[in-house]
Amino acid sequence: MEVLFTLPAHRYERGSMLITSNLPFSKWEVIFKDPMTTAAAIDRLVHHSVVLELNVPSYRAEEAKKRRKQDT
Numbered sequence: 810m811e812v813l814f815t816l817p818a819h820r821y822e823r824g825s826m827l828i829t830s831n832l833p834f835s836k837w838e839v840i841f842k843d844p845m846t847t848a849a850a851i852d853r854l855v856h857h858s859v860v861l862e863l864n865v866p867s868y869r870a871e872e873a874k875k876r877r878k879q880d881t
Contacts, residue, residue, distance in 0.1 A: 817853045828854065831867070 820826050832839070834851050841847040 817850060821853050822857070826854075 817826065817828075830837075837851060838844055838847045841850060
């Protein structure tokens with residue numbers, strides 16, 4: 810949790826970052842455990858940012874399904 814918070818804190822307004830997640834922001838408390846830390850991390854990430862939400866099937870999940878079918 811601490812690493813996930815300190816990286817954006819160090820990069821905040823200093824450089825670009827690209828972050829991907831399969832969890833929506835509303836579920837990030839699962840990672841950070843503390844609502845205040847979660848809110849602070851999300852705030853730093855979305856300030857001056859462009860958020861792209863892609864509602865497409867996961868390429869890795871589809872490939873894993875194909876491999877499982879081939880193995881059976």
